[in-house]
Amino acid sequence: MTVTADTAGVPDLATLQRRAAQRAAERAGGQDRLRGHIVCDGLVRIFKTEGIEVVALQGLDLVIDRGELVAIVGASGSGKSTLLNILSGLDTPTAGIARVAEYDLLSLSNRKRLSYRREVVGFVWQQTGRNLLPYLTAVENVELPMRLAGRGGGSRARRERARELLDLVGVGYCADRRPGQMSGGEQQRCAVAVAVANDPEVLFADEPTGELDEATGAEVFAALRTINAELGVTIVVVTHDHAVAGQVRRTVGIRDGRTATEVRRTARLDADGNTELVSEEYAVLDRTGRMQLPVAFVDAxxxxxxxxxxxxxxxxxxxxxxxxxxxxxxxx
Structure with a gap:
């Protein structure tokens, strides 16, 4: 499978990936700190309700490098949303290792967990209404996280940064509009600006295009790619939309609470000198030698x-x- 890059003046995926890696290296202070920005090793999450135990994650392994933009896909109940909640600090794992930017998510105190969620990670919800306060304008919504964290300098500096971020995601013209005056796609792009207002190291997005049509969803995902490339923020997107997942260099598939597959896309030049992406799918082999055969192979x-x-x-x-x-x- 090959995907030809857009040549209408828009940077292709390979160019964006290189730019993101460069920005990530600048943020990290050197290439030696690029690897292992997110690490899960034997991650387990068990939910107990009325005496019944449900194992949502069954020893999941995952490594995401600094500056990567990764899509995580899986059927309903596969564990992908549970994983995202753990990595974003909204839930606590039962066992294993979960580390983000040197934070051990199994041992965080309540105070450190609050600091982690406020300063280290950003989050975009699927439901547009959860991302923005309806009585604030777009620029005021972006300013709010900076005010709460005491960051961004004075009010003028915060306002300037908020407008810059809105411009970066392509909705600068919405700065003085309230959410009710914006479309769903505009709201989600504003939500991306809000999520990176405090310059987090990692941005998590849970089905950010789930309530949008294909064209609008593509605009939102383009905003995520821009943030990744220009700010060097590591981005993890949980999605069921394979069209969206196909716009990243790495897609991780989760099945039954474990990582099962990876699709990696590498850039190369075709015979005409155009950049194309070649996709290859792999089964994931964990450290004990286990892997999951694709369902289609098993059935065939x-x-x-x-x-x-x-x-x-x-x-x-x-x-x-x-x-x-x-x-x-x-x-x-």
Whole structure:
């Protein structure tokens, strides 16, 4: 699968990725601090209700580098929203390791958790009404986090920064409008500006285009890409929209509370000298050697209960186990 970059004066995805990495390095103070901005190792989250335990995350592993823009996809109930709530400081994991920007999310005190949520991370909700206060204008909404945190200098400096951020996400013309005077897409782009008002290291977005049509959703995602490229903010987007997920260099698929797949897109030049993105999908192998076979593979070969593994010089062969039926094929 290849995706040709837009040549109508808009930076292609590879260019935006390089710019984001450069800005992230500047924020981090050097290349040696780029890796492992978000780390999950054996992450477990168990919910208990009326004596019933529900395991939402079952030993999830994930590493996201500083400056990356990553989409996390998965079916309803796969654990992706639980993961986002833990990483954003809204929930506490049951066991394992969850670290964001050197903050250990399992051991944060209430005071440090509040500081983490106010200064280190930003958040954009799916519901547009949750992101903005209806009685404030767009510029006042962006100023508010800076005022609450005592950041941004004086009132004039905060106002200037708020207007700059609104311009950056393409809604500077909405500065003096209240949310009720804006479209859903304009509200979400304002919400992105609010989320980065305090210059967080990481921005989390939970289905930010879920209530928008395709064209409007593309505008919101373009705003996220711009923030990533211009400010070097690490961005994690949870989405079910595969069209949105296809606009990032890395998409992580979650299934049954574990990371199951990754799609990585690398840039290369085609025969005409144009930049194109080549997509490759991988199964994720955790540190104990476990991986999840794609459901389509399992169904196609009627794999059940147990399988045969054969080690070949350059691959591992997976065949249906002996159960009295004739073997129908193999997955390599």
């Amino acid at each position: 070969l009627s794999l059940r209960d147990r399988v045969r593994l054969n080690l070949e010089p350059d691959h591992v062969e997976v065949r249906p186990g002996a159960d009295g039926r004739q073997e129908r094929g193999s997955a390599k």
